[in-house]
Amino acid sequence: MRISVKAPAKINLTLDVLFKRPDSYHEVEMVMTTVDLADRVDLMLIEKDEINLDCSASFVPDDVRNHAYKAAMLLKERYGVKQGVHIYIDKQIPVAAGLAGGSSDAAATLRGLNRLWNLGLSLDELAEVAAEIGSDVPFCVYGGTALARGRGEKLKHLAAPPPCWVVLAKPPIGVSTAEVYGNLRADQIKEHPPTEKMLQAIGQQDFGLMARSLGNVLEEVTLPRYPQVRQIKELMLESGADGVLMSGSGPTVYALVQKEAKVYRIYNALRGFVKDVYAVRILGEAELEVLA
Incomplete structure (x- = not known):
């Protein structure tokens, strides 16, 4: 079986x-x-x-x-x-x-x-x-x-969050989650993400508020150590992304995009910079089917 x-x-x-x-x-x-x-x-x-x-x-x-x-x-x-x-x-x-x-x-x-x-x-x-x-x-x-x-x-x-496109880009580097957390000083974090606003955005299906409420405190550790991650963020924003954030401890960065026409512009700009680029949809709902 x-x-x-x-x-x-x-x-x-x-x-x-x-x-x-x-x-x-x-x-x-x-x-x-x-x-x-x-x-x-x-x-x-x-x-x-x-x-x-x-x-x-x-x-x-x-x-x-x-x-x-x-x-x-x-x-x-x-x-x-x-x-x-x-x-x-x-x-x-x-x-x-x-x-x-x-x-x-x-x-x-x-x-x-x-x-x-x-x-x-x-x-x-x-x-x-x-x-x-x-x-x-x-x-x-x-x-x-x-x-x-x-x-x-x-x-x-x-x-599920408001439906949108997600463009992901991973630079050709590895980042140790343990190392990132080990270098984080929780009592010295400069800016905490607006979690309540993100919950409000999801509840109200407000894409604009969701894009403005992105936040990841681990960027404070990863971005200074890995300039490529910062460069990807900047390139995504310059190319018209609605919201940009590093996922987890990195190094992948993603862009939230509402209009499909922008997706190709951002995707093509990134493909000239890194190899691993993906344009996908946000799922947001469980897909737990087990296929025999």
Whole structure:
């Protein structure tokens, strides 16, 4: 039996860090939503009671360092599963990009194995397992749009944002999330994003307010260290983007665009600067179908 699961990328509409917690994690408050750029995770039962993983991107680890592998391992251990699985990840989301590609692959693996192994778990139960894998994985289990608090695992589900285009651009560099958070001083953040205004924009389906309410405190760390990220932001704004923000800890930057004619102008301007550029639609609603 084989199952395929879609694993969409996420972007942060806002990302705020409130303080550093005693457990060394940061207390965050962020609005996240999904976009129509996705990996595909194929899951197939195998005779041996083991986990095998392959990926179309050769440099992605194929062991417990991979979030999808870890998701399968945790499900096997927690629920005493004696069946094996072969996992194949068709990577379309750039790696180490701030788009939660690895987290989304893990979430897709949890949803797919729930069906493949006939576990009968609810999304809430899968999200509990997901929280052991990484901070973004619970959000990716549900998909859609949410306000996340705590380490990112405390979720309040929201309506989809106003429909629009999203142009994403990733420079050819990697950014360590741990390094970015390690260099952030939560008590010295210059400007916190207007989270309440973003929630208002989504509730009122006000695209203009949404574009004006974007904010990510991690830019204070990433932009000075990686000038290419700042250059992409500036190029997007010069090309007519309605709103521009770095997603997660970077290095991917995205532009929100309401009019389709602007999309091609921004896309073409960026293609002359970086290789990895994508023009997609904002999803904002959960797409959790599991395809047999």
